[in-house]
Amino acid sequence: MENADVGGGVDRTSDRLLDTVVELLESGGYDAVQLREVARRARTSLTTIYKRYPTRDELILAAIERWMAENHSGIVKQSRDPGEPLHPAMMRVMGAIFEPWVQHPAMLLAYFRVRTAPGGETLALRGFDVVVPVGQAVLSDVDPAFVAELESILSSLVYGLVGRCREGHIEITDIIPTIDRTVFWLTTGYESSLRNGDPVPTRPE
Secondary structure (H helix, E strand, O other), rough: OEEOOOOEEOOOOHHHHHHHHHHHHHOOOOOHHHHHHHHHHHHOOOHHHHHHOOOOOHHHHHHHHHHHHHOOOOOOOOOOOOOOOOOHHHHHHHHHHHHHHHHOOOHHHHHHHHOOOOOOOOHHHHHHHOOHHHHHHHHHOOHHHHHHHHHHHHHHHHHHHHHHHOOOOOOHHHHHHHHHHHHHHHHHHHHHHHHOOOOOOOOOO
């Protein structure tokens, strides 16, 4: 969806700004986004940029948010067949979410960096709106306590893996296989408990 300007038309300037920021992020990473260079490439002025985005981080945030909306827009609602184990169903969801990031690793690293900036905490809420129903459909019949534990563990795991990737300790292609192994063992344990009639394990209070 294109941005409307004050006169009700299409705000081409904002489009150019956000496109330019994405180009800089992909080619040089977060630190490559310098406002003078953005203004030069977008053929506009620093004053114009500041009118729309008061800070550099807000500009980067807006660019990543739009990139996520565009690149996750193709995710379709996933379902789990009757009797299908959780692991393959969940990995279809994780694969759909992470495929754009793997193809554009600089955007993944920029996303996790901008989340620490003022206002960045809203990025996950807005940017992942499209994927929440996908995951919920797969986990609709799963114990809510286990879903909460799974979300907490996977969130910490992903942040840790991306941090190691940023530091050069692992490749971005190592992230999904590690998530795959973790999901396998967690869901296998949960499903084993159900088969055995055991209570679902919960963390101690």
